[in-house]
Each structure stands twice: as C-alpha cells, then as structure tokens.
C-alpha cells in the first residue's frame with residue numbers, strides 16, 4: 051500500500067505525539083510537577099492534572115461536543131477545587147510550561163516536510179484537541195489553518211468530525227483529497243474515516259487496516275520533500 055500524493059491536495063496534522071515526541075515532553079513535565087509538589091508541599095496540582103487528563107480522555111472516547119465547561123466542572127468537583135483554580139492549573143502546567151521544552155522534542159523531518167508541502171502548493175492544516183498555536187510557534191512551524199478543539203464553533207474532541215469538516219471547507223477541497231497525519235487510530239484515524247479523508251498514522255509497528263509510517267524521513271514522503 052503506498053500513498054498517491056497526486057491525489058492529496060490538503061494535509062492536516064495532529065500536534066501532540068505526531069509533530070513532537072510526547073513521551074519525552076511528558077517525562078520532563080512529570081519531573082517539573084514532582085519538583086513543584088515537593089518544594090511547595092502541594093499535591094493538588096498532581097491530582098488536578100491526573101483527573102483532568104482522565105476526564106478529557108473519556109470525553110474524547112465519546113467524541114464529546116461542548117466539552118470544556120463540563121470538563122472543568124467535573125475536574126473541579128472531583129478534586130475539591132474551584133473551576134477557576136482548575137483553569138489556572140491547566141493553563142500553567144498543560145499550556146504554558148511545556149512550551150519551553152517543545153523545540154527539543156520536535157521529530158526529525160517535520161520542518162522539511164512542512165517546507166516540501168508548502169513548496170508543492172499543498173496547504174497545511176492543524177487539528178488538535180489542545181491549543182496549538184503557541185506550540186507551533188515553539189516548534190518553529192507555521193500552518194495555513196489551525197483548529198483547536200476548544201475554538202468557538204468547533205467545541206468538539208476528535209474523532210468528532212466538526213473540526214476536520216471545518217478545515218476542509220476552509221480550504222475548499224474534497225474530503226478524499228485530504229490527508230490526515232496523526233499518531234492515534236482512535237482519534238486521528240477515525241476522524242479521517244468519518245469525514246471520508248485519507249489517514250496516515252505514525253507508528254513504529256504496522257496496524258491492521260491502516261497505513262502507517264515510522265518516521266518523517268520515510269521514503270513515503272520523498273515525493274513531497276523540498277528540492278534544494
């Protein structure tokens with residue numbers, strides 16, 4: 051199975067775990083959070099983040115819409131925090147602090163692939179369940195259309211199709227001319243399939259029924275890499 055790049059006019063990327071090594075980032079953040087908990091004698095941050103992630107993951111499994119108020123409220127109730135306190139912890143530890151580590155976690159070949167796609171005239175879209183603009187800047191990447199699950203009018207988690215449908219409409223291509231590149235079959239793969247787009251899943255091992263790739267310097271991408 052190989053990819054027919056001539057049939058691809060728009061490429062949509064997931065961010066976390068697709069453009070950068072999520073495990074490396076998670077490790078560094080876990081170290082920082084632990085250090086914070088020890089120094090400030092504050093275990094609340096750990097409890098809030100763990101619960102927030104678990105509820106968010108469950109909402110993704112349900113392809114939830116209008117998820118954010120419920121996510122904050124449920125995390126707050128489960129950890130005996132105010133919604134404002136939860137929002138502050140999420141914004142600090144999930145959105146702001148990881149930015150400084152991102153560049154060191156960027157996967158090899160991403161920058162070249164973005165340049166190649168741009169050179170070949172294919173617009174680049176981003177579809178992320180977490181805020182993506184600041185992360186892209188930290189990674190030194192630019193995209194033509196960036197959609198985050200919490201954006202007004204989107205407010206849905208993958209694999210809900212709303213975000214991808216919005217991107218495809220914004221670019222004005224057909225769903226089957228769109229390629230979604232992600233790291234999770236149950237999110238990125240499924241959203242592509244629901245909308246009628248193609249999917250390419252980053253994975254070191256093959257996954258039955260899905261086209262996968264291990265690295266961005268894979269031969270698969272050669273046809274769209276920038277000529278120097």
Ligand SMILES: [Mg+2]
Pocket residue numbers: 064065066067068232233234
């Ligand atoms: Mg991902």
